[in-house]
Amino acid sequence: MESLFGDQYDNKDEKSNLFADIILPVPIPKMFTYKIPRNLAESIGIGFRVIVQFGKKKILTGIIGRVHQKPPTSYDAKPILDLLDNHATVNPIQIRFWAWMAEYYCCHIGEVMNAALPSGLKLSSESKIQLNPTFDPDTSPYPLDEREELLLQALANKEEMSYEDCEAVLGIKSIHGILKSLVIKEAIIVFEQVKEKYSPKVESRIRFSHEHVKDKKLLEALFNEIAGKPKQEEILLKYLQEVPVYKKPELNQKGLEKKVISDAGLSASSLKTLIKNGVLEEFKIIISRFEEEEGSNEEIVLSSEQEEAFQQIKKEFEDKNTVLLHGITGSGKTELYITLIKEVLAGGSQVLLLLPEIALTTHMVGRLRQVFGSSMGVYHSKYSDNERVEVWNGVLSGKLSFVVGVRSSIFLPFDSLGMVIIDEEHEPSYKQFDPAPRFQARDAGIMLSWLHQSKTLLGSATPSFETFHNAKTGKYGYVSLEKRFGEAQLPDYYLADILVDKKKNLLKLDFTRLMREKIQEALNNQEQVLIFQNRRGYAPYISCEDCGWIPECEHCDVSLTYHQFGEEMRCHYCGFKEKVPHACSACGSNKLSAVGLGTERIEESLSLLFPEARVARMDLDTTRSKYGYQRLLEDFGSGNVDILVGTQMITKGLDFDRVTVVGIMDADRILYFPDFRAGERAFQQITQVAGRAGRRDKKGSVIIQTRKPEQAIFGQIISGDYKSFYLQEMGERQRFFYPPFVKIIKITTRHKDYKTAEKSARYLHNLMGDIQVKKILLGPEKGLIGKIKNQYIFESIVKLDRTGNAQAHFKQELLHILEEMQAHKDFRGVRFVVDVDPY
Numbered sequence: 051m052e053s054l055f056g057d058q059y060d061n062k063d064e065k066s067n068l069f070a071d072i073i074l075p076v077p078i079p080k081m082f083t084y085k086i087p088r089n090l091a092e093s094i095g096i097g098f099r100v101i102v103q104f105g106k107k108k109i110l111t112g113i114i115g116r117v118h119q120k121p122p123t124s125y126d127a128k129p130i131l132d133l134l135d136n137h138a139t140v141n142p143i144q145i146r147f148w149a150w151m152a153e154y155y156c157c158h159i160g161e162v163m164n165a166a167l168p169s170g171l172k173l174s175s176e177s178k179i180q181l182n183p184t185f186d187p188d189t190s191p192y193p194l195d196e197r198e199e200l201l202l203q204a205l206a207n208k209e210e211m212s213y214e215d216c217e218a219v220l221g222i223k224s225i226h227g228i229l230k231s232l233v234i235k236e237a238i239i240v241f242e243q244v245k246e247k248y249s250p251k252v253e254s255r256i257r258f259s260h261e262h263v264k265d266k267k268l269l270e271a272l273f274n275e276i277a278g279k280p281k282q283e284e285i286l287l288k289y290l291q292e293v294p295v296y297k298k299p300e301l302n303q304k305g306l307e308k309k310v311i312s313d314a315g316l317s318a319s320s321l322k323t324l325i326k327n328g329v330l331e332e333f334k335i336i337i338s339r340f341e342e343e344e345g346s347n348e349e350i351v352l353s354s355e356q357e358e359a360f361q362q363i364k365k366e367f368e369d370k371n372t373v374l375l376h377g378i379t380g381s382g383k384t385e386l387y388i389t390l391i392k393e394v395l396a397g398g399s400q401v402l403l404l405l406p407e408i409a410l411t412t413h414m415v416g417r418l419r420q421v422f423g424s425s426m427g428v429y430h431s432k433y434s435d436n437e438r439v440e441v442w443n444g445v446l447s448g449k450l451s452f453v454v455g456v457r458s459s460i461f462l463p464f465d466s467l468g469m470v471i472i473d474e475e476h477e478p479s480y481k482q483f484d485p486a487p488r489f490q491a492r493d494a495g496i497m498l499s500w501l502h503q504s505k506t507l508l509g510s511a512t513p514s515f516e517t518f519h520n521a522k523t524g525k526y527g528y529v530s531l532e533k534r535f536g537e538a539q540l541p542d543y544y545l546a547d548i549l550v551d552k553k554k555n556l557l558k559l560d561f562t563r564l565m566r567e568k569i570q571e572a573l574n575n576q577e578q579v580l581i582f583q584n585r586r587g588y589a590p591y592i593s594c595e596d597c598g599w600i601p602e603c604e605h606c607d608v609s610l611t612y613h614q615f616g617e618e619m620r621c622h623y624c625g626f627k628e629k630v631p632h633a634c635s636a637c638g639s640n641k642l643s644a645v646g647l648g649t650e651r652i653e654e655s656l657s658l659l660f661p662e663a664r665v666a667r668m669d670l671d672t673t674r675s676k677y678g679y680q681r682l683l684e685d686f687g688s689g690n691v692d693i694l695v696g697t698q699m700i701t702k703g704l705d706f707d708r709v710t711v712v713g714i715m716d717a718d719r720i721l722y723f724p725d726f727r728a729g730e731r732a733f734q735q736i737t738q739v740a741g742r743a744g745r746r747d748k749k750g751s752v753i754i755q756t757r758k759p760e761q762a763i764f765g766q767i768i769s770g771d772y773k774s775f776y777l778q779e780m781g782e783r784q785r786f787f788y789p790p791f792v793k794i795i796k797i798t799t800r801h802k803d804y805k806t807a808e809k810s811a812r813y814l815h816n817l818m819g820d821i822q823v824k825k826i827l828l829g830p831e832k833g834l835i836g837k838i839k840n841q842y843i844f845e846s847i848v849k850l851d852r853t854g855n856a857q858a859h860f861k862q863e864l865l866h867i868l869e870e871m872q873a874h875k876d877f878r879g880v881r882f883v884v885d886v887d888p889y
């Protein structure tokens with residue numbers, strides 16, 4: 051370990067004067083200093099987890115950030131209560147990474163820690179405790195003491211217990227020691243209320259009751275007994291066929307998955323009878339989600355274009371830390387990644403592959419699993435905390451040297467990364483908006499990679515402008531892959547003019563004639579169709595035909611979305627719901643109509659237009675459950691669905707053989723979004739979703755419905771002319787001072803009272819104006835949505851020079867200002883949020 055104790059530390063008597071600065075998972079500006087008790091002094095170091103008291107009552111898990119001999123001047127240091135492990139949970143690179151993140155994104159290191167550590171690793175007085183379902187006291191190698199047993203008994207009757215509940219059961223204070231011990235013994239699981247609880251995957255199995263397999267005679271007698279009951283006999287024969295206990299009685303122990311019997315079409319009630327009569331017994335086992343699986347170790351054969359790109363990437367890495375792989379949709383970036391990952395792993399380094407949230411359940415992960423087996427960890431936001439802890443510990447112990455994960459996987463305890471790969475680097479979901487740290491995982495990933503002296507590969511068919519700019523200016527290496535893999539070709543594009551069809555009466559339920567024809571053609575050929583509309587619900591709003599009244603959210607400044615499913619009006623910002631009104635609240639008219647197009651409505655229209663087609667919908671509402679997304683994909687993949695309607699969820703990474711038609715319902719909606727990136731995003735979204743079509747031998751078609759087909763961007767998308775689109779947009783950005791030419795920081799002020807919110811925002815704005823750096827300061831203005839969850843919102847935008855230390859200086863001053871304002875009574879209850887690179 052590094053010399054943590056400083057050079058002067060060589061005198062044994064001074065041990066009792068050791069202090070530790072501790073990172074606590076709370077939004078406070080600094081680390082807190084605690085005293086290291088004499089008995090812990092030998093075994094403590096940077097990155098260790100400790101338990102401390104914070105404030106009057108709170109017990110928190112903290113991470114040791116620094117060890118020194120300077121007592122704090124303004125308060126008496128409390129002692130560290132306990133040490134949680136005998137090793138560091140967080141390594142020095144991670145601590146540097148956290149510190150960088152806090153500084154760059156203007157937040158507190160404790161907030162970074164909070165985001166970084168799974169709550170299973172943060173035992174605190176706010177934790178909840180559940181029994182670990184996999185724990186069995188009879189087989190556990192660890193003996194339990196009396197108090198531990200008492201606590202487990204209490205837990206057995208409950209879903210969960212709070213820290214205080216545990217104290218009450220045992221009648222003692224400070225029970226962290228007991229909880230710590232139970233965690234080590236894997237008897238309990240610590241979690242936070244907000245997260246879902248850990249429920250293991252359980253499988254029902256059956257086997258012969260033990261006496262029957264004792265000897266063959268018994269089994270024979272059994273068969274004689276049920277000879278007159280063919281259905282029961284069938285089941286037993288099936289069992290014997292799958293589990294030959296005649297030859298090997300010991301096989302009975304593991305039994306057979308119960309599902310095998312029902313899958314074979316055998317009688318469920320006869321099976322029940324057999325179990326009831328004690329012939330068979332049913333039992334349950336817990337299947338690990340991280341089942342041992344051998345990787346295939348197959349040789350990856352790259353196409354000649356891929357091979358060339360691979361060699362170029364390696365060449366670029368010789369003098370660049372970051373390389374952009376600009377490969378068109380379907381060019382086979384996955385196989386290239388696999389080849390690279392294998393090479394880095396063979397060299398003994400770790401690899402992190404970042405994927406956008408939703409792409410994590412697609413074929414790509416399946417493909418990677420095939421190659422890397424269980425040596426690959428998957429870090430998914432839909433995993434429970436316990437599963438996250440498993441991946442964390444897998445990386446820590448060295449068992450997992452390759453992880454594929456969502457943005458939060460950048461926090462895993464890697465100690466020797468050799469490569470970070472960021473797929474679909476342009477994806478907006480890499481940005482975390484709330485809560486702090488409001489980081490961009492692509493940018494943070496590049497930083498992490500740099501801290502490890504490792505390399506970063508960014509992959510995309512439609513790179514973000516920042517990245518492309520960095521590649522063009524030589525900061526990043528650049529490699530392109532311009533051919534689809536195999537015989538596949540890029541699809542043909544068609545622009546369908548909504549207004550023309552409307553005039554000619556050809557528009558039916560929002561579908562142009564061309565779109566309908568193309569869909570019909572695909573259906574006739576038994577091919578599949580994707581329809582894209584980035585708006586969920588039935589209609590964005592309803593409106594009174596007589597007076598124009600539109601129902602709005604009681605708590606937010608937005609209209610309510612009409613959801614046909616459940617017949618309700620919902621707010622997409624705060625979750626508020628109400629019944630669909632039958633009459634106008636303003637004039638009483640009952641002529642209310644749904645306006646605009648949501649995925650639900652499109653789904654309905656498709657069923658009316660193509661009654662023979664099987665239509666499914668993929669959006670936030672149909673994929674809320676843990677495996678919802680995966681199930682829909684499986685259905686689509688196995689051909690049970692002909693047309694899939696979806697939001698941007700369907701644009702990511704899907705690779706299906708039979709998709710030949712992709713329809714974009716309303717391209718104008720994507721283009722006219724009030725954001726400087728609208729054009730860039732539209733180019734990306736349309737190209738990406740179009741890229742799902744015709745990925746095998748048959749050429750695909752993409753139909754774009756629009757009211758203005760003459761717009762230049764369509765021509766550029768169709769010809770795949772990313773570069774001229776880029777140049778044109780960049781001209782605008784330079785003229786109007788937008789990234790990547792400036793850095794943007796957005797400062798939001800919120801309060802439940804309009805006046806207070808406005809006044810505070812102005813006050814802050816003026817103080818920011820005084821900060822001595824070259825900048826453009828805009829606002830404060832009412833937010834694009836002026837009120838969310840009863841809080842009024844004002845925003846200021848700062849545009850900063852990218853050169854020199856303008857940014858660092860501004861951020862530092864800003865934090866000062868905010869600290870002072872927040873301590874002042876005039877601004878009590880006002881919330882200020884700083885968002886660096888807020889896009």
Ligand SMILES: Nc1ncnc2c1ncn2[C@@H]1O[C@H](COP(=O)(O)OP(=O)(O)OP(=O)(O)O)[C@@H](O)[C@H]1O
Nearest residue numbers: 351352353379380381382383384385535703705741
């Ligand atoms: N070298 C190869 N050998 C065999 N199959 C390949 C190879 N390269 C690509 N493929 C196949 O071609 C298809 C497209 O590849 P992949 O999905 O990796 O493309 P991609 O570049 O990630 O596309 P997108 O950006 O659209 O997601 C996949 O089905 C993949 O299995």
Ligand SMILES: [Zn+2]
Nearest residue numbers: 603606621624
């Ligand atoms: Zn609302």
